[in-house]
Amino acid sequence: MTTGSTPKRERFAQEIVRGASQSEAYRIAFKADRMKPDTIHKRASELMRDGWVKARVAELAAGVERELTIEVADLLREAGRIVFSDIRKITKPNGRLMLPHELDADTAAVIKSFEIDKDGAIKYVFWDKNSAMERPFKHKGLFELDNKQKADPLAELLGALKGNVVGPVAQEGKG
Template identity: 35%
Template sequence: MTMKLTPKQERFCLEYVKTGNASEAYRCAYDADRMKPEAVHVAACRLLEKAKVALRIDELRQAIEEEAIADAKARQRWWTQIMYDETAELKDRLKASELLAKAQGDFIERREVSGQGGGPVILKIGDKDIDPEALGW
């Protein structure tokens, strides 16, 4: 972000993302002990309307969402930890090694499909029967 926030605005954004309550976030970031609840609410709403504050809140929310979703490397790292964990049950270690192998493409599942009576598969498109072998499939 190119616009700088004051330390209090940054704290407000962090608290708002954490609690979801603008008034509570305002009380944490600013000296609001002597303010009436209505005044705190108005001040918090005004802060939320500032473009740079709203952009920072969006940034923080996106970062939280990205951290919450494990990517492929994180999953593989976790499965590897379980696979080597000697305190884990053997079935869990085996499942972790299987999932890790599948994720890395070590297993290729192949299935053979045939048509009626073991013959070729006939595709039906509309009212026409099409032999995939005639198409080079």
Template identity: 30%
Template sequence: MGGSSEKEKALTPKQARFVEEYLIDLNATQAAIRAGYSEKTAYSMGQRLLKNVEVQKAIAAAQSKRSDRVGVQAEDVLRELVRVGMSDLRKAFTADGKLRPLNELDDDTASAISSVKVVTRPSGEVDEHGNRAVEYVHEVKLWDKNSALEKIAKHLGMYVERVEHTSPDGTMTPAPAVAIYELPDNGRTKAD
């Protein structure tokens, strides 16, 4: 009889190696190859291993351990995605259009900034000593907001995958043909 008193099945050495390799890039086919499975069967073997309950438990445990070790949880990643997805570039500038000093930016705005480039160029003005004035142009680049919003929406289940039922010419794809066969009377009655 199965139950909680039964010992969990241990992974084979190859399965354990698959788990280690899978955590590198989350690619089941490549993990299967690196774990020593045949290249010919690596795709199907990788899929089969991912469906194995013991392998799933080992992957989940390893991911949890790694997450604890580096101090990053799913909520942390989601929080950063929200910072990027809901960012407002206007918060990086003062009312007169000057870039705020970076130490004055709130955490959400600072997290959304990918890079800041400062370009100096002559302004055309000359001071009383005959020196040409320089103006500073700040180019602020944000992380990809659309990508962040898409990831948030997927996480929240807002995207539903749909199957296309139209052909390239715009018409509906025909339903599969249905064959109806009439079975010959075998001489039985309903009472039989």
């Protein structure tokens, strides 16, 4: 059996990382459509046990995971772009609205959509600042702090009783 990198083995590893089954990856990489399914399954299983292939699949998967990982800091930074956006950045010094390709990256990130009519007039729609502000508030626990400040009299009463509630008691002479 071949060891190390070959174009077919590389393609097999790539197909595995893309989500193909071992047999399907083998069929694609080795153009094995005419082989019997049992033979394809056997060879794909053997290939998957190969040290180079296992290492290559792990390497490719780690790269994909790195690309797909969204960090909390990235999300907060993106929300911050909206929260701290300034509408004045969509105009030139002469007051003319900038075209979308003229906007800086931070300003472009806060625009939900735009329309340019037949006369060239531009209409920008921005992402909602209130919604964007909720995200960092939740992340920082600021809603929790606010909720603790609002006293709930019933909750305070029940907390003070600490489970020492007997239940309804009939009064003498009534009932």
